[in-house]
Amino acid sequence: MAVNNVYAVILAGGSGSRLWPLSRELHPKQLMKIEDDYTLFQSAFIRLVNSVDDKNILSVTNVKLESQVKSQLAEMQTKFCRKSSYRVITEPEGKGTAPAIALSIKYIEKLNKDKNIKEDPIIIAVPSDNLISDNEKFADAIKEAIKLAQANYIVTFGVRPDRADTGLGYIRTKRNKKIREASVKGLKVEEFIEKPDKETAQEFVDSDKYYWNSGMFVFKASVMMSELKKYEPDIYDIVKNAEISSQTPTIPYLDFEEMPDISIDYAVMENSKKLAMVPLECDWRDVGSWEAIYDISETDENGNYVMGNVVDLDSKNSMIYSTSKLITTIGLENTVVVETEDAVLVCNRDRTQDVKKIVNHLKERHDSTQLTHKTVYRPWGYYTVLNEGNGFLTKCIYVNPGAKLSVQLHHHRSEHWVVVEGKALVLKGEEFIELNNGESIDLAIEEKHSLQNPYDEPLKILEVQRGDILDENDIVRFEDMYGRV
C-alpha cells in the first residue's frame, strides 16, 4: 500500500454535552486539555502522525468550531509536521458520525482524483475525545487493521474491558480463519451490543469474547461507500451528489438539511457482514462523562480527586473541580462538583450520564451557559463579559499578535476602549491611531472602526459599551481577514 494513499480523519464535531459545564457546544471537550499539554483533538493528531503521512490527516467538524479546530491543528502542524496546510471539512451542523465519514470519503476521493491516484484509498476514522496511553501500541494496531482493510474488511478496534461499564458499547468476537489469514490479530465481529445493563456488562467482562467498541474504524473507501449504499442509502445519495471542492471543503447548507442524523455504529456496524476487529493492547478511555474523568484521575487516600481552589472537610470518593472561584465541601460522598465562571454542577457520581439531560433542558430554554463560556473564542483571540448593567456592558478583549478584528460599526452602541496590556492600532473613521498601554479612545454610534494588533505582544483592552441595545448581532462588517463579511 502506498503510504500516500492512507488517510486519517479525526471526527471533531461533537458537542460533548456530558462534560458540561466545562465543555460547551461552542467549546466542546475535544478542544479542551484534560490531563495533558495538548487538547484531546491534538492528542488524536499526534497519535496518527506515526501511521499516516501528516498531509493526509484531516478533520471533520462543525462550522462553528472551524476556527478553533484550525488553530489547534496549525499549532500541531508547526510542531510535528514537515509543512502542511489545514485540511478541515466543515459541516453546517452536527449530524452524527455516519454523514461525517461519508463526506470525508467523498472529499478524499476528490483529492485522489486531483492527484491522479486511481487506487482505492484506505481511511482511518477516529474520534477526537479518546485518551490512549501508548501511541506505539496504537500504531501497531493500525498496521494490522490496514492489512485487513486491504482485504475488504471494515475494521474496528476492541478494548478488553476491565470493569462492567454500562456507558459503553460492546463487541462479541469469534476466531475466523479467513480473517486470521489477512492479519494474525484479526477477529470476526459477531455482534455490536449497545450500552448493556450492569449484570450483562459484568458477564461480558467475565467472558473473553467481548471487547469495548472504541469507535475507531479502518476501511477501504469503496467498501464503506457500498455498505452505506446498502444500509443508509439517504446518506449515500446526498453525499454522492454533493459538490465538494478539494480547496474549500465546507458543505453547502441546503444539502445538509435532509442528511440523516446517525452514528456510523448504527448506520453500518450493526448491519454489515464485513466486519473484523483488532484488539487495542493498551489503556484506552472514552472521556465521555464526569464519571469517566474521575475514573482516569489520581485520587487521594479518601478517594477524592480535587482540582483548583478547593477546601474540603471529610469528603469521600468525590471529584471537586474548580476553574475560577473557591469551592468548599463538607462530608460529601460519591459526588461530582464542577465549577466554571458562569455555572456549577453538583451531581451524584452514579448520575453523570444525565448531565446531557440538563444540557438539553438549557438548550430548550436558550440558556447561553449551554452554548458558550463566559469567555468566547474568536478567530482573532477571545473576549469575556465582565459586567452588565442598565444600558452598559463591559468586556475584556484579548487580541492575538498579528490579529485584527473586522472593520465594523454598530447602530445602537458607542464603545470606549482602554488598553491595559500591549499596544493597539485603532481605525477610527478613516484615521489610524496608535494606542499605548493606559490610553483610551471613544468610538461613536455609527462610527466605522477596527481594533488591530499588528505588534508582537498580545493586546488586552477593556471595552465599555453603552447604548439602548447591547447585542452581538448589532454589527455591520466591512472587511474581515477571517471571511466573516
Place this chain on the structure above:
Amino acid sequence: MAVNNVYAVILAGGSGSRLWPLSRELHPKQLMKIEDDYTLFQSAFIRLVNSVDDKNILSVTNVKLESQVKSQLAEMQTKFCRKSSYRVITEPEGKGTAPAIALSIKYIEKLNKDKNIKEDPIIIAVPSDNLISDNEKFADAIKEAIKLAQANYIVTFGVRPDRADTGLGYIRTKRNKKIREASVKGLKVEEFIEKPDKETAQEFVDSDKYYWNSGMFVFKASVMMSELKKYEPDIYDIVKNAEISSQTPTIPYLDFEEMPDISIDYAVMENSKKLAMVPLECDWRDVGSWEAIYDISETDENGNYVMGNVVDLDSKNSMIYSTSKLITTIGLENTVVVETEDAVLVCNRDRTQDVKKIVNHLKERHDSTQLTHKTVYRPWGYYTVLNEGNGFLTKCIYVNPGAKLSVQLHHHRSEHWVVVEGKALVLKGEEFIELNNGESIDLAIEEKHSLQNPYDEPLKILEVQRGDILDENDIVRFEDMYGRV
C-alpha cells in the same frame, strides 16, 4: 416603671461564620435579608419598638460593621420612629456577648446620669439574628420579663422545643412560688445545658421541663453588674474603669485587648442563682446554620428548597441557593449548595455546623472570601472588583446620591474612570469637573482627586487602575466626610 427607663440593646457584632459564604466577617448574617424585606437586625429593631421608647433602643457592634449598622438603623428610624439619633456602641473587636452587655450597661448608666435619672434602668438584651413569628407575643413576654426584672431576677426567654436540635442550648425549669408572685408566667431556671447529644436532646423534647435558650435577657443594670462582679470580675473591672462618653461611644482600643472573650451564657447564666424564665409562646428560630435556614424554608414535594438560578434533576431533601451563576444539581440527597459571586459551599445537611471550621481555615490562610464579598460596602456606597490582570485592575463603583469619596491620591497607580450611570463631580488636582454618562477621565499617579455624587440619582462608574502595586492600602486621604482621614 417609667417607660423612659427601659432600654433595649441589640447585640449586632457577630460574624455569623456558619452562614458562610452568604455571611462574611464584614457583612454578617444579621445585616442580611433572610426571608423578609428587612434584615435580621432591622427585624429585631422593629420588634422592640412595641416595648421600648425608640430613642432607648441601641446597638453594640464591631467597629468594622459600624457604618452598615448605622445605615440600617437610620432606615428603620426614618420609618418607625418619631425622630431619633443613632445609638451605636462600637467595639474594636468582637469579644462575645458578656463584654458587649457590660459595656451597654455602662453606657446606659451614663445616659441616665446625664438625664439626671437616679432609678436603676431595666435592660432588654437581644441577639440580632433571630426570626420570631409574632411580635405581639414577643411584646407580651417582654412585659412579664420586666416585672420579674424589677423583682431583681435576670430573666431569660425559653422556647418549647419541637425537635431534638443539637445545635441549641437548653434550660431546665421548675415552678417556684416567689417567681410566680412577680409574674404568673415566670419559672425558676434550674440549669443551663449547652448543646446536648441527639439522645439527650430527644429526652428534653419529651419532657415538659425543658426549653430552648433563646439568648434574650432582661435585667436590672445593677443586678447584672453585681453578677458580673461575682462571676467575671475581669470584665467588671475593665468596664467599670472605662471612659465611655454618651456622645461617641466607641471603646478605646487599648482597654479592649485585656477584655475576656466570653458569652453572657457562660459568664453569668450558667452560674447565677437569680435566674427566671418566661416562655416565649410563638415560633422562634435561631438562624444559626444552613440547616436552620433549610428548616424555616418552604420546601417542594421532594423536600427541596431552591432559590435563584437553579436547574435540578431528581434531588431530595436538599437546599440549593444561588445568588449569581447557574447551579445545576442531579440526584443529590440531604445536601446544601450555596453559591455567591466568589465562593461555593457544598455540604452534607448533617454537617452544616462545621462550616465554621472551613471559615476558620480560610481565616488562617488569609483568604479574602472569609472577610468580604466580591462587593465591598463603604460609607458612600460599594464597589465590586470585576477583573484583575497583569498590572491592571477593574472595578465597578457605585456612589449613593449625596455621597462623596475622600479626597485622596495614590503613590503606585493611575486611575481611569468612565461614567456608566448617573453623573459624577470629579475633583482632579484643584479643578472640579462634571462628568456625564459615557464621559471618561484620567487621574495620574500622585494626582489628588475625589469622586463625588452631589446629585439625586445614583452614580455608577467603571474604574481601570494601572500600576505596579494595586492595593487598597495605597491611599493617602486628605479630607473625608466619614472621618477616615
